[in-house]
Amino acid sequence: MENTILRSIDFDAYFGDNHVVKKVNMDIPKNNVIAVMGPSGCGKTTFLRCINRMHELIEGAKTKGKMLLNEEDVYSMHPIFVRHKIGMVFQRPNPFPNLSIYDNVIAGYKLNGMKITRADRDAIVESSLQKAALWNEVKDSLHKKGTFLSGGQQQRLCIARAIAMEPEILLLDEPTSALDPISTSSIEELLHELKKNYTLIIVTHNMQQAGRVSDRTAFFYMGELIEYDVTKNMFTNPRDERTQNYITGRFS
């Protein structure tokens, strides 16, 4: 595939003896939105957390196989560099409660000890918040604590915090599952904007969302990647029976 940014080759993940991601092969093209969907416990979140090596933080977690970012295996890089290149947004908004909005956005630089000038910092904060469609709402209260924002705003703050580091890939782990419908749709709109600059991989248990936001969709079931295709094809003409059953709501 041309322009492939991330490639997983025969990738397995385990919790202890529990084999939760099985032999996943997946090529992810640049500047696309990839939705990963599937029923609960199908390994989609685990797979996502393997991409930026968050999976290994859990005791007893193991992985096998290759995960190539621009043809370089992330498992031979230092996790800190992997996570600079692959940002992540979590299920629940988790801005740092001890930091202001401004400091939250710049946290990746500040706490990594990167020396940047004040002007650069201001520019990064403004452009990240612009990209996360939050700038207009918070530009007058940048030095207030991020936790005073609403849930949807907090989640956009987390997106701003992640893209401030200029990652190549942004992982989103059910980013709207804790949000109301209005916040959800504003985040979904945002994803369309963000894919101009980043490659997005979004885990969702919501099929409609996968259909709305993604260019390609991967369907996971029982730890296996059942089907991976252009979203339109997958929803109109699924090749696998299990995919069809899932899409038509025969199991969830």
Place this chain on the structure above:
Amino acid sequence: MAQNINYRLGKSKSFRGLVIFFSILCTLPLFLILFYIIREGIIHINWNFLINLPKPVGETGGGIANALIGSLLIVFYAAVIAIPFGIMGGIYLSENKNSWLSYWCRLSVDVLQGTPSIVVGIVIYFWIVKPLGTFSALSGSIALAVMMLPIIVRSTEETLKLLPSTLKEAGLALGLPYHKVMLRIILPCGFSGVLSGIILAVARIAGETAPLLFTAFGNPYFTTDISKPMQSLPLLIFNYATSPYDEWHNLAWGAALILLLWILLLNIITKITTRRWKIQF
């Protein structure tokens, strides 16, 4: 039937009454002690009492300046020693719930908390006072630091455990190194809890007498040299209250009141810090 119900209602009413009665009894001791010590001590406390040294037997007046400053110094150095150890240990325990080290660390900290303070004092005496050949305020601080350690370790552990794990993940997912995540995000978020643990530990050890008997020893003169014996409030109370002289009894009452007020104040500060600096999620 109705009579039966009345009987049962009466029983539960009287049980409720008993619970209230005993909870009132539980609050009484503190107020009785406060009342008694204030009544005995308040008349001796004035500015001179705070800034003068004790006078020899037979002279009236005199104060507790040496003990007040001594207590502050000894407790301060104890806190300086215990806080880094305690916080680091607490961080480890909150992060590693099941390793063998955390098992042994938690166990030993718990046992240490139950160790009689006189035992801590005698051990520090053999380890530090004897080899150095002199009683010193520093050895007293070390003994008190040992007493403080368990409280700080456990309060840090409990506080950090309550923080959502997503907070740590958010930091790590930004590519922050572990030490930055712990020191710049997790610890500040749990700051109020950690701080209140420290203040409670200080309040707890400020009145300890036994570990100081063979370490800081006491000193009738004013000193700020921590390599020398130093007076402290609990020691002064112990020595003067058991003396046969009325003037010294008065000093002891005054010192007891000061000590009590100090501890009361620390407890109130703890309550305020936990409320005011609590971080909202």
